Amino acid sequence: MENKIKRHEFLKSMGLKGAALLAVYCGASSLSSCKNESVSPASSVDFTLDLSNATYSKLNTTGNYVIANGIVIARVSATAFAAVTQVCSHENKANVIYSGGGFYCTQHGATFSITGAGTNANGSRGIQAYKTTLTGTSLRIYA
Numbered sequence: 001m002e003n004k005i006k007r008h009e010f011l012k013s014m015g016l017k018g019a020a021l022l023a024v025y026c027g028a029s030s031l032s033s034c035k036n037e038s039v040s041p042a043s044s045v046d047f048t049l050d051l052s053n054a055t056y057s058k059l060n061t062t063g064n065y066v067i068a069n070g071i072v073i074a075r076v077s078a079t080a081f082a083a084v085t086q087v088c089s090h091e092n093k094a095n096v097i098y099s100g101g102g103f104y105c106t107q108h109g110a111t112f113s114i115t116g117a118g119t120n121a122n123g124s125r126g127i128q129a130y131k132t133t134l135t136g137t138s139l140r141i142y143a
């Protein structure tokens with residue numbers, strides 16, 4: 001449990017640094033190139049989580065989520081998962097979580113559907129979503 005918390009804090013601090021760097025970049029460029037920059041690391045996303053591993057086993061229960069490699073992965077039903085980038089499209093803060101059946105940014109409250117569509121004003125740009133495939137206890141997250 002303690003390791004898990006440290007890992008989350010580590011990932012969070014990494015995410016915030018990444019977001020801060022991105023903000024600097026965005027300040028000197030157009031919005032469209034800013035958007036491309038935030039999406040580019042995402043296109044190489046392809047990793048697998050072992051749901052029998054204690055770190056990720058909470059994904060065996062509907063409503064839970066984990067954050068791995070900057071991606072928020074949620075168990076949205078008995079048979080389905082959803083995954084989106086942790087970096088919000090509103091102001092590029094790495095504060096997206098899963099809550100109440102959708103994705104939610106704790107920074108200013110942007111909300112997104114499980115497919116990444118924006119569902120309120122701050123979330124109106126939507127958010128990069130990823131595919132998921134469960135094989136046995138291996139959950140693959142990929143672009």
Ligand code: FES
Nearest residue numbers: 088090091105108
């Ligand atoms: S950065 Fe996510 S709502 Fe503003």
